[in-house]
Amino acid sequence: MLQIASLVSGYDALAVLHDVSLHVKESEAVAIIGANGAGKTSLVRAIAGLNRAMRGAIAMHGADMTHLPAHARPAHGIASLLENRRLFGEFTIEENLRLAETAGRKLRPGRTKFEWNDVCDLFPIVRERGATRVELLSGGQQQMVAVARCLLLQPDLLILDEPSTGLAPKVVKDILEVLGALRDRGMAILLVEQNVGIAASLTERAYVMSLGRIVHEVAGEEWRNFGTDERLAKAYLGGGREP
Amino acid sequence: MATRSIVILVIIAAIALAVPPFLPRSVVDLLVFSCIYSIAGLGVGLLLGQCGIANLGQSVFYALGAYATAYMTVTLGVGAAWGFLTGVILSGLIALVIGWPVLRLTGHFLALATLALGIVANALFYEWDWLTHGSLGFGGIPKLNIFGLVIDTPLRFYYLAGAVLALCLLASANLIGSRTGLMLRAMRDAPEAAKSLGVNAQWLRTRIFILSAIFGSIAGSLFAHYGSFVNVQSFGIEKAIAFLIIPVLGGATSLPGVVIGALFTTLVPEMLTRFGDLHQVLFGLTLMATVVLMPSGLMGGLASLSRYMTARGRA
Numbered sequence: 001m002l003q004i005a006s007l008v009s010g011y012d013a014l015a016v017l018h019d020v021s022l023h024v025k026e027s028e029a030v031a032i033i034g035a036n037g038a039g040k041t042s043l044v045r046a047i048a049g050l051n052r053a054m055r056g057a058i059a060m061h062g063a064d065m066t067h068l069p070a071h072a073r074p075a076h077g078i079a080s081l082l083e084n085r086r087l088f089g090e091f092t093i094e095e096n097l098r099l100a101e102t103a104g105r106k107l108r109p110g111r112t113k114f115e116w117n118d119v120c121d122l123f124p125i126v127r128e129r130g131a132t133r134v135e136l137l138s139g140g141q142q143q144m145v146a147v148a149r150c151l152l153l154q155p156d157l158l159i160l161d162e163p164s165t166g167l168a169p170k171v172v173k174d175i176l177e178v179l180g181a182l183r184d185r186g187m188a189i190l191l192v193e194q195n196v197g198i199a200a201s202l203t204e205r206a207y208v209m210s211l212g213r214i215v216h217e218v219a220g221e222e223w224r225n226f227g228t229d230e231r232l233a234k235a236y237l238g239g240g241r242e243p
Numbered sequence: 244m245a246t247r248s249i250v251i252l253v254i255i256a257a258i259a260l261a262v263p264p265f266l267p268r269s270v271v272d273l274l275v276f277s278c279i280y281s282i283a284g285l286g287v288g289l290l291l292g293q294c295g296i297a298n299l300g301q302s303v304f305y306a307l308g309a310y311a312t313a314y315m316t317v318t319l320g321v322g323a324a325w326g327f328l329t330g331v332i333l334s335g336l337i338a339l340v341i342g343w344p345v346l347r348l349t350g351h352f353l354a355l356a357t358l359a360l361g362i363v364a365n366a367l368f369y370e371w372d373w374l375t376h377g378s379l380g381f382g383g384i385p386k387l388n389i390f391g392l393v394i395d396t397p398l399r400f401y402y403l404a405g406a407v408l409a410l411c412l413l414a415s416a417n418l419i420g421s422r423t424g425l426m427l428r429a430m431r432d433a434p435e436a437a438k439s440l441g442v443n444a445q446w447l448r449t450r451i452f453i454l455s456a457i458f459g460s461i462a463g464s465l466f467a468h469y470g471s472f473v474n475v476q477s478f479g480i481e482k483a484i485a486f487l488i489i490p491v492l493g494g495a496t497s498l499p500g501v502v503i504g505a506l507f508t509t510l511v512p513e514m515l516t517r518f519g520d521l522h523q524v525l526f527g528l529t530l531m532a533t534v535v536l537m538p539s540g541l542m543g544g545l546a547s548l549s550r551y552m553t554a555r556g557r558a
Contacts, residue, residue, distance in 0.1 A: 086436035
């Protein structure tokens with residue numbers, strides 16, 4: 001479904017991703033792991049069209065979108081939850097979601113997977129506090145709204161950039177439950193995560209990034225052990241897994 | 244809209260309709276200019292308040308409206324409606340052609356680009372005197388005639404300009420309250436998130452730039468009919484700055500704020516003329532004091548005052 005080949009990308013003329021190749025299949029959950037500064041966020045931004053691709057190719061469902069502007073990418077079935085959630089703080093929960101809902105209908109006609117009520121069922125806060133300004137919510141609640149907003153774009157692939165950052169363990173668990181339910185419904189997920197344990201609990205395989213390159217691909221038994229094996233984590237991430 | 248807001252709106256509308264016949268002609272004349280400047284300032288206000296774009300090129304579209312009216316009615320001798328229409332179409336097209344590439348820029352680069360547009364256009368208005376009559380100006384622009392009623396007094400023109408302003412305010416309010424308005428504010432506050440929701444920022448900004456230019460052109464056409472004379476000195480950089488000051492002073496995100504800003508910039512300098520040569524210095528100081536003391540503009544200041552009074556009333 002998502003195919004990235006020899007991608008070089010970065011900020012203005014400065015390349016921070018070098019020769020990155022990866023793929024995500026239909027209904028597959030894949031993680032990108034790596035230490036701080038490995039280039040994970042830059043990779044998300046390149047896929048979302050926020051950073052220019054200098055070389056290489058990005059394709060979704062076989063259609064080349066390497067040089068498509070960011071606003072045209074959701075039409076290809078990509079929804080990105082950017083770092084720090086990027087919600088519109090002054091808007092209410094409903095306003096944030098209505099923007100995505102109309103965009104989803106317009107950009108993905110006839111491909112509705114998540115109706116308003118589905119999202120309300122998955123995230124009860126939408127129904128309970130729809131008229132509340134987003135800036136008044138806790139970090140965990142904002143994260144829920146951010147995921148809900150992505151779903152209303154009717155994506156085939158959900159890209160999440162460190163959704164657990166700064167959240168209490170209980171909140172992270174709640175979010176993981178929702179993401180697990182989405183995965184079980186067949187939603188493809190590309191999860192960028194520094195916390196290996198979280199990534200391993202949700203995904204089937206992972207790419208390890210270091211200094212803007214993919215240095216290893218982990219799957220199966222190795223990946224399942226990755227989250228608990230201090231030695232493996234240290235070998236690939238340098239600092240070991242996070243608590 | 245809350246009942247309180249509707250009541251305030253009705254009272255203001257009643258005052259705006261009933262009081263001017265009892266005012267001196269010179270004051271009504273200033274009110275006419277307030278209405279005209281409000282229309283042009285509204286365009287700048289939409290760009291500034293909803294998109295975060297400081298536009299220093301509104302005088303270009305104001306001039307286009309005025310010259311289109313002058314050329315169509317005087318040189319070609321056709322009806323006033325053709326002047327308005329030509330100005331609006333020309334302004335819209337030029338805003339599209341210039342806005343599309345220029346609105347890729349952000350922040351002060353964009354403000355400088357719009358300033359450059361104003362400077363270039365002003366130079367062209369001087370150079371193309373076969374079209375604009377240069378500094379000598381275009382005279383003999385006929386008074387407006389609406390269904391046989393000649394709009395030949397300041398009071399009549401005040402009601403006409405006021406009605407046009409009301410329509411422009413209504414259109415702007417609808418825009419702000421629509422999904423497009425929501426997208427504009429989303430784009431202003433978190434551009435990358437807006438893009439990732441499929442918002443085409445450049446096209447959206449260009450559309451608002453076109454609307455702003457159309458408002459500028461309409462104001463320019465009204466100005467030409469009101470004064471019956473236009474010349475290039477009316478469309479300099481000072482005018483562009485004045486159009487930007489209007490929403491900044493009144494409150495860029497507030498539609499009534501634009502009208503208050505326009506009233507301020509037309510009435511206050513006139514009131515200060517009694518201080519002779521000092522009046523410009525005093526106006527500058529008044530502007531500085533207003534901006535420093537009320538960073539959200541006069542409308543924001545009024546809202547704070549209202550909150551303070553309400554809280555004091557409860558205490």
